[in-house]
Amino acid sequence: MSSNSSDMLRPTGRVVGIIKRNWRPYCGMLSKSQIKEARRHLFTPADRRIPRIRIETRQADTLEGQRIIVAIDGWPRNSRYPNGHFVKNLGSAGDKETETEVLLLEHDVPHQAFSQAVLSFLPKMPWSITEEDMKHREDLRHLTVCSVDPPGCTDIDDALHCREIGNGNLEVGVHIADVSHFIRPGNALDEESVKRGTTVYLCEKRIDMVPELLSSNLCSLRSNVDRYMYMIHTLILAEILKTRFTKSIINSKASLTYAEAQMRIDSATMNDDITISLRGLNKLAKILKKKRIDNGALTLASPEVRFHMDSETHDPIDLQTKELKETNSMVEEFMLLANISVAQKIYDEFPEFALLRKHPAPPPSNYDILVKAAKSKNLEIKTDSAKALAESLDKAESPTFPYLNTLLRILTTRCMMQAVYFCSGMDNDFHHYGLASPIYTHFTSPIRRYADIIVHRLLAVAIGADSTYPELTDKHKLAEMCKNLNYRHKMAQYAQRASVAFHTQLFFKTKGVVNEDAYILFVRKNAIVVLIPKYGLEGTVFFEEKDKPTPKLEYNSEVPSLTVEDTTFHVFDKVKVNIMLDDSNIQHQKMRMVLVEPKVRPKILRTMLSFSNVKKSSCGKMEI
Incomplete structure (x- = not known):
């Protein structure tokens, strides 16, 4: 046997028994039998890994050309195909609403309307801040706070402020919506939120984790309205001097897009309080980013696309890669700072029960293709550590091929492992490889991620703003929750990619x-x-x-x-x-x-x- 053949050998095995069937309802299309008046037909699932399924139906003429759902009943030993039955007609194949329903079902995304039992736990409208609530929160409505988000964003869960406080010191506030105030442990609203796990962003719609009254109204940091918040209050000179956590009330002075915030920062004529605050934030963000990169954090690349939709037909009329501005990086830096600060705080208080997020280091073999590709261009990529990788990527430039560095960073992204949630008491490896951080969590997006709500509850107990409950300090239940959140997050990513694929097909159709x-x-x-x-x-x-x-x-x-x-x-x-x-x-x-x-x-x-x-x-x- 040649050495090449030996290299291609892989361990093999065979199925000796089936413990549990993982059958589910499948979306697909009917392949109508050519036999006249036949009642038995084959169903072709959308998932190519699933075999065709034989069903009996008298509705073949009606169901032809439709997207339908079929369930498997059994698979006789002597049959080429499993047997199943027709469940539901989703609509015409190719129709946008139908295809969106299919991709949500195929990726197991919970998207049904919120039940009355869930909605019954929402605040009664009209809602307003009460005097009792004011007693337990800092009133920060006088601060020049603003949010910076993508255009059209309505689930705004973070805002920032920056001001000088003397002696060359700057005060930075990272303000995060206090969603946990409205979602209390164990009720129907909480159970539905943990089941969904995350908001799913498709190209034309958003599948909310929480009802719209919270996601786009009471928890969203819209401008000129009072909102309940968590604030991470940081004192910065050349480095971070002090960090404080508190529950508060703010009144955002502006809801800006990344482009609008960038325009203010770059303007030679605008010098209002919001613009001055943004310039201070942007200056500090650059310092924080440099410090992270110097510590070995990776700067990777991944093509992101944006569709421009026709206002009447809602069909995509333009498709282009997303252009990132300085303000994108500015917001990211302060979100990272907040997440790392909160991770350390909750771990110090709950070393066995902290919900954290880690990014494992890739095995060396993952980098083989990257190293060889770089070598073919006479470049050396070192992969001994994240810092060595980051430094070699920074040096991998070609004066005659400017896009080469971007391609190398895209290739590096493909070498990475998936970041995951875990319970601190069930693991001893906390390191986040991509961020070069010894500890990390998710705190800054509680409207769209359930993990952040748990972290909010842990932080509330840590700062004496709320009391604990049994499930919050049960590491085995937290570990099971993390398993579900990781699954939901993965399926949301797959659904989002499928949505991009479908809308790309619509774009090229004409x-x-x-x-x-x-x-x-x-x-x-x-x-x-x-x-x-x-x-x-x-x-x-x-x-x-x-x-x-x-x-x-x-x-x-x-x-x-x-x-x-x-x-x-x-x-x-x-x-x-x-x-x-x-x-x-x-x-x-x-x-x-x-x-x-x-x-x-x-x-x-x-x-x-x-x-x-x-x-x-x-x-x-x-x-x-």
């Missing part, structure tokens, strides 16, 4: 053939994976096609490169492709591309676009 530049991210034994920067899309160009002669292929895993006939492709090479929508299979529509440059003779090569690695739509927020 565009015909579009010609764009692309860069090679990976080379395989029979394919290249390309990234189209303009649209943030990835596609796999296959050089072997069914029923067609196979071209001569030579793969070099060390360079890495792939030679097809007389044309050699390397990682990071620039190519040109034509993009078009293939809707011949209505259930599994896909993007197709044709390699335009360089030309490979004598074939015209088709490419199939895969959305499995699209990171996140612009309507969602990146999680760390």
Whole structure:
């Protein structure tokens, strides 16, 4: 056996028994039998991993061309297909509402309307702050507080302020909505929130974790209204001198977009209190970021896309990668500061029961493709530690190829492990690799993440603002909750990517053939994976096609490169492709591309676009 064959060996096994069936209702389409008046038909699930299911129905004519739900009843030993039954008709295939319903169901996203039992625990309207509440909170309504968010954001859960307080010192306040005031432990509203785990941001809609009265009204930090808050009060000179936590009441003076905040910071004529506060925050954020990076924090890249919708049809009319401004980084730095500060506080108070978030270091083998790709461009990437990786990425520049550094950071992102929630009493590795922080949690987005609500409750007990309850100090129950939150977070990401994929198909549906530049991210034994920067899309160009002669292929895993006939492709090479929508299979529509440059003779090569690695739509927020 050759050494190459030995390298490809993998452990194998066989199924010896099934402990529990993981069957669920499946979305898909009916493949109507060709036999006239037949009652038995095959159902093709949307999930390609699931086999076709045989069902009996007299509604075949009505259900043809519809998206339907089918449940499995059993799988006879002598049958090629499992048996099932029709459950529900979701609507016409290709319809936006229908396809959105399908992707939510397929990714197990709870999205039903909130029940009356849940809604009964909401505050009665009209709602206002009471004198009793004022006794237990600091009144900070005089401060120049403002929020900075994406355009159209209504679930605003964080705001900031910065002011000089003498002796060259600056006071910074990170203000976070006190959602835990409205969601009390153990009631129906709390149980529904933990079940959902997270808000899911699709391209055209948002699936809230909490009812809209809270998410877009009473907890949202809209301008010129009083709101209950947590404040992290930080005194900064050249470094952080003191941090204090308190429950408070604020009145936001402005709800700004990132672009509006950036415009104020850059303006030569604006010098009002809000603008001065923003400039102070931006200056401090740069200092905090430099300190983080000096400690070994990673700065990675991931293409994020934004759709512009037609105001009447709500179809996507433009698709472009999201442009980040200084103000994006400004807000991020203070959210990180708050999360790290709260993580340490709750761990000091509850060493066995703190809900934390960690990011494991990747195994060395994960970096193989990155190191080899960089080496092919005469660059060295060191992966001994996060700091070594960060420093080598900073040095990996090419004067003749400015986009190379971005491609390397995108590739580095693919090497990373998934960050997860955990209970401090059930683990001893707290380190967050990407942030180079010994401890971390999520505190700053309680409207959209249930983990933050638990952290709020822990902090309230730690500062004497609330009392504990049994489940909060049960590490086994917290560990189970973390397991659910990690699952919900993962499925939300998958649903968001599926939404981006569907809306990308809608966008290209009327565009015909579009010609764009692309860069090679990976080379395989029979394919290249390309990234189209303009649209943030990835596609796999296959050089072997069914029923067609196979071209001569030579793969070099060390360079890495792939030679097809007389044309050699390397990682990071620039190519040109034509993009078009293939809707011949209505259930599994896909993007197709044709390699335009360089030309490979004598074939015209088709490419199939895969959305499995699209990171996140612009309507969602990146999680760390």
